Amino acid sequence: MNVSFKIFHWADEIIHPKALINEQITNDELLKLENGFLNQLKKDSELIFTEANFSKKRILFQIRQLINLSNTIYGYLFRLSPAWKRKIHSSQLRQIYLRLLDALEKVIVNVQQIMPETYFEIPVTYYGMSLLKMQIKKAVGNFSIVLQQLQIDKKLYDLLMRDFYIFLNKKEITRYEIDYIINLIKEVEYTNVFDTLELIKILFLHGFNPRDFFYYYTSDLNNRLKSVPDLHDQLQVIISEQDRFYGLPESKLKMFSSLSSIEGQFKAFLSQKKRSLKEVINLRRVIIEDEQGAKTKGRLKVFLSVPQLSLFIRVLIEKGLLPKENIGELFNFFATHFSTPQTSFISAESLRKKSTDVEFSTAQKLKGHLIGMLNWLNENYNLSNYKNS
Known part of the structure; x- marks a missing residue:
């Protein structure tokens, strides 16, 4: 059996279940095949990480090929198992596939030490995800219990759980995303989250x-x-x-x-x-x-304050110069048609109230205005010495 192919060419030509079963391979040949695969994997992985001319992009491409190879073997192990599981070497073949997957996983994990940024960009293999999925499901389950115990809006709770399960069922998940979801769950669990707004803040921060x-x-x-x-x-x-x-x-x-x-x-x-x-x-x-x-x-401006205007209207009423009937309408008329320098829109109710609730300073100022008016009449119409006989 020729085992000199590059590791990326093995999947369809050498280790496919049908190829192995059709050749009626022996146990010794299976072991030889496994050792040949592992030796070739070692050579190829050394080439990937030591070739000076390889750029980050090139290394990422090679690692993705290893991931695809791992996913292919994972498919042989589970999706194509009906084709070989009843054959005489099925148990040994299964163990070989698992050891090949373990070996590939170790090479892929080595990327973290050599190129950590690249490592977090690459997807998790189906095999690696099968090992992590139970851990993540358990973490999400515990997270659900924690949220239910808190005063969290049900809409936000449903949203979080839906997004987590969508995440778990993604076709491709990177190692960064795995770390992200685990760390977010831990942060919420170990932080004093009292309500929905606090949870929104933590989600924002992460x-x-x-x-x-x-x-x-x-x-x-x-x-x-x-x-x-x-x-x-x-x-x-x-x-x-x-x-x-x-x-x-x-x-x-x-x-x-x-x-x-x-x-x-x-x-x-x-x-x-x-x-x-x-x-x-x-x-x-x-x-x-x-x-x-x-x-x-449409308003006439009067140079009085609102309290002074109110008192002036009251004086006119009390002295019989304005009617006492329908006082409400009277004050409403003044409020509608008059304004003061400080108040463009006077409240009729306020105007009426201030006509009886009078402060001493307001009465004193109005008296000054009335005296000034009287003095003007005296000066302009010679009324100072006039005596009504």
Whole structure:
């Protein structure tokens, strides 16, 4: 049996179950095959990591070939098992496949020591994932129990569990993603998470960036804003949210490297929301100013304060110069048609109340105005020495 092929050519031509079964291979030949594979793997792996002309891109390509080889053998071991499991050497063949997978896994793991950045970029083999899957499922199960014990919004809980199980069933998972999910679960478990907002903060810090998490946050914030009727108060909520997230340390973590960072998504959303609110507030201010300007044009300005005007109206009423009937309508008339330098729009109720609830200083100032009016009459119409006979 020719065992001189490069390791990447073995899968279809040498170690395929049908090839082995059809040749009626003996136990000794199987062992020889295994040793030949392992020796060739050693030579090829040394070449991968020691060839000076190999770039990072080239090494990554070679490692992916090893991963594909591992996945192919894994498929022989499980998906094609009906073709060979009843044959005479099935038990030994199974053990050989497992040892080949172990050997490939050790070579792939060596990348972590030689090129750690590249290591975290490469996918986990099907065989490696089979070893990790139970560990991750257990971690996610414990995580589910922890979340259920906390005061977490059910929508966020359902979202997290759905994303975790989607993650577990991905066709290809990198070692970075495995570490990410395990560390995130540990962080939530060992941190004092009291409520939904605290959990959102932790997810933000760890770059949890699935799209549905961003949509959850924006929907939740919009619902909170709906319960705040005043636009200025809504703006304050947005500013508080910006302070809460912008003040956190920057994180380079991302659950999904192909998606935008959650930090960028949050900041862009809050900035846009802030701008939109300011535009609405400014627009409403202009509308109110226009309405006030239109109303002010029909008002006569009196150079008295509102309390002084109120008392003056009361004096006119008490001295019989204005009717005492329908006093409410009378004060409403003055409130509608008059303004003061400090108050463009006078409340009729306030005007009426202040006509009887009079402070001494107000009466004193009005008296000064009335004396000034009397002095003017005396000076202009020679009334100082006039005696009514």
